[in-house]
Amino acid sequence: MLRRVATISYDLGFALVIELMALAAIASASLYLSGYSLTAVQTGSMVPTFRIGDALITKKTTASATKVGDIISYASPKSSRVTISHRVVSLSWHDGTLLTQGDHLKQPDTAISTAAIRAKVVAVVPKAGYIIDVARSTVGIIVFCVCLLATAAAEFYRLGRQQQRLHYHL
Numbered sequence: 001m002l003r004r005v006a007t008i009s010y011d012l013g014f015a016l017v018i019e020l021m022a023l024a025a026i027a028s029a030s031l032y033l034s035g036y037s038l039t040a041v042q043t044g045s046m047v048p049t050f051r052i053g054d055a056l057i058t059k060k061t062t063a064s065a066t067k068v069g070d071i072i073s074y075a076s077p078k079s080s081r082v083t084i085s086h087r088v089v090s091l092s093w094h095d096g097t098l099l100t101q102g103d104h105l106k107q108p109d110t111a112i113s114t115a116a117i118r119a120k121v122v123a124v125v126p127k128a129g130y131i132i133d134v135a136r137s138t139v140g141i142i143v144f145c146v147c148l149l150a151t152a153a154a155e156f157y158r159l160g161r162q163q164q165r166l167h168y169h170l
Contacts, residue, residue, distance in 0.1 A: 036122070040055055041054045044104055045105055046103045047103065049071070050124045050126075053126075054124050054129050058118070058119035061120040063098075066120065067088065069087065072100065072118075073085040073120075074100070077116070088100055089101045096114050096115070098114055
């Protein structure tokens with residue numbers, strides 16, 4: 001009886017892991033296909049609006065759809081590989097620039113071109129940025145693959161043991 005309960009628990013756990021992985025993949029693909037993306041917060045410049053380790057859900061936007069007070073993500077003037085997410089504090093349409101500022105900072109950022117705008121922040125998911133950072137890291141990918149392979153190996157082993165028991169009882 002105890003062995004049966006353990007087997008049922010294992011089967012439910014395995015099914016749950018597979019379902020969560022599938023759900024995460026579907027959610028990520030849905031976000032991406034809808035023009036949304038996930039970004040992990042790396043600094044405290046926007047405290048209390050969001051904090052280090054939070055995840056930002058952003059949606060692609062245009063300069064014309066941007067207004068003062070929006071939180072936008074834009075390419076850093078120092079490195080296009082770095083994305084900054086700050087609040088718009090002023091817009092200058094005649095020269096195509098805008099000023100942003102982190103909520104926790106005392107001074108606005110250097111003026112940027114409206115062409116640098118990548119997206120608008122539409123939601124904040126507390127602490128989910130840590131998961132994004134791990135998932136995108138080399139170590140995270142390796143750990144995920146090892147867990148997936150270990151789960152598959154355990155399942156094949158369990159199925160093999162079941163077949164042995166069936167043959168033994170025949």
